Amino acid sequence: MLDVAKQAVEAAMAAGADYADGRIVAEDTESLTVRNQEMEGIDRATSEGLGIRVLVNGYWGFAATARREPEEIDRAARLAVEIATAASRLPMKPVRLAEVEPATGTWHSPMQEDPFNVPLEEKVSLLMEATRRMQSVQGLAFAEGGIDLFRRRTVLATSEGTAIDQTTVQSGAGIEATATAEGELQRRSFPNSFRGHISAAGWEHIQRLGLIEEAERTATEAVELLSAKDCPSEVTTLVIDSGQVELQIHESIGHPVELDRVLGMEEAYAGSSFVKPDDRGKLRYASPLVSITADATLSGGLGSFGWDDEGVPAQRMPIIEDGVFQNFISSRETASVLGLPSSGAMRADGWAHYPLIRMTNISIEPREGSLADILGDTKDGVFMSTNTSWSIDDHRVNFQFGCEIAWRIKDGKLTEMYRNPNYTGITTEFWGSCDAVGGREEWTVWGTPNCGKGQPGQVARVGHGASPARFRNVQLGVRG
């Protein structure tokens, strides 16, 4: 594979490129879905191809092909140069790249047992038993379980001498219980919503999740939610669990600090950001309890690697320190605009897509206390768990997020269950109201495998380490 990547780079340079990188990606996926003890879907997919990116006189071009013949590789390289040349139709300041040392080497995500080698029967059996246990709960309509496996091997060669070979294997699973009644539908998921908990790990990760053990509780809560009261509409104290803090970080911190978004490069699609280049070291983003880190070296994170898709080494970097904004996540091009080194966040969705600045693992630093401690310290408020819905404006300011379930907190104890809970806020006001962040014992590295960005649209797999947290004076219960 490296030879083909190098051939592409050489062909691009011969066609007139000033810089070229060739990235060959081979992907395998396997997905199983069981519902009410019936197989809903079992499929495997493979995909392999080459993406060639070039700079010609400071303009980018990119061409991708699944064809493997040598003449096709050369043709794609020439096409990339043609595309870059056409881009000069609209003059702009030439792209400059922040320096990086050429890298050589290999990297593999940590894994004990290759999930692709686990017999299908074992995977099916796990989901069948989990759904059987959920269905034992009276009143449940649908019991669903899913397993998703992902393997991506990326070989990158650049005209500067980088030659790297990396493989990530990711495993995820989850269960979902749905209860229905006249005019109402309630859902509970475990260990997280939208296909569960996915980690850069092997089959051992899925075995540790406890899907069978948690099946009945999950189903019972779904049924109980049908007769629960709607979450009241009020301004109060909100405690959110680790999985919801993950989503909160993703939408209201991870995306706004992508430097391409800040520089207007995503304006037409997902928008820009309220954060400005001059905000580094100055913007009060959150309360002093909140520190956020971007860490591509985090074990088990979906956003971990050895080098990004420009060959920049994985690194750990503060994004917010004690509430003050510090750094963007960046690429060689965007970092150069600010006179900084790249933070190594360029990642493409497979071979067919152009790399974009993507979150790596954006995490909140744990502080202290368990979830029970935080709840016990709360006189009055609401505790919400497990995301169902997310919406935020095009500058990442106004958001509204929904969860599956909530409980009233009264004098440190969970009392009444609420259904259809949601909350809304303004990003910096919300994070500014954070007055408790759970400790290491509650900290989980969650995976978000479906982060969308770019035109044409592409999906990134990113991670977030999160503990439960508490926020004051939050508007809950938004209704239509």
Next chain:
Amino acid sequence: MPGMIGPDEARRVADAALSLPDADGVEVLFMHEWGGLTRFASSSIHQSTHREDTGVSVRVIKENRIGVASTNDFTIEGARRAADHALEMANVVAPDALFPGLAPQAEVPGVDLYDEATASATPAFRADGVADLVAQCPEGFTAAGAFETIASEVAVANTEGQFCWSPSTMASINTVVSGGEGGHGFAEVFESATSDVDPVAIGKRAASKAVDSQSPRDIEAGRYPVVLEPAAVSTLVGFLAWIGFGGRSLAEGRSCFSGKEGQRVAAGDVSIYDDARARGTLGLPFDFEGVPRSRVDLIKDGTFLGGVYDLRTAKQAGVRTTGHALPPPNPEGPFPLNLFMEPGEASVEEMIARTERGLLVTRFHYTNVVHPIESTITGMTRDGTFLIENGEIAHPVKNLRFTQSIVEALTRTEMIGRDTELASEFFFSASRVPALKVASFNFSGRSDH
């Protein structure tokens, strides 16, 4: 430049999978896509790409046990390997009691959506188009967006003898023009041929909105009458595709329309249908299991008539398939992909003139579901929101969050536009819809820009 592979070659490779021994049935879904996208921001071309990919997806049935395997290796060997993998998976699962069989042989009327000039559009051609668009920006304003020209061919073949193949092309431009004192304006177009796409017109429309939306003022959240332009209406209609019209969710009580067949769910002049073969959409004439697509009247004169089905959900519901299968495996069931809302008789200007105090909304952004059974969704306005007072545009306003039941909005629709546009929604496929005037729309929050 790559080009069409064609039905003969598609059939040749598919046959390698169809001839799999030890299977009761095999279905092959073939997809080939090639084309380029020229992306621009700050009036410069900053990301310009081209891609070509093929997909061969094989569904194998053995004693009603089903496995699916896919590859992008479009060769005899690749198809055979995918078939073997699919059989391997079918062998370990339990039979599907509801498996309805593969699609029978059937004629599929063609659609004329392939344009060679679009399929072979060059980077230079797109760059010129972007330059023409950018030239419409007044001083102090810049444009961002994408000009895409893409070709595709889809084929389905199965061991029942069905074979269908359809090529198509799409040319699309979307842009946001921004600048001045916080002005933002949006415009887009989708057509099957580049000759029908006018970058100058798109640039002018977005630029005009951007100029008009400068210095947006604060406005209180609350309920307002609204005039929704087609891009905003496509959000309402697109989300109904997901939470309302799918046959599986209807049959299982998970749809906002479950149990409402024959009931009024919208104002009397609201009609929504799905028709992949109609003029005005970019549709595939058959679904992803090879069944010819039918027109389906979903809401007629305000009354909900029914949803869309594939073979399996049709069997589940005791109805006929409407030809809306998605690629297998598909636990979610069928969805409409080519929605239309019937136009009315009003112009947007007339809608504005009949509004005493309300809002004109260009489009919505990042919408998501709050309550699927109540059809309540939430999202933000974006790229041109204006206060209407006494029948005239008063001034632009800052963006608002809405939290609104789609069904309630359609029930309170007072006027329907006479012109339609093929308009996209952030998460779903484009719908052809008119503008609407809705008597009351709930804006639950606001932003700072």
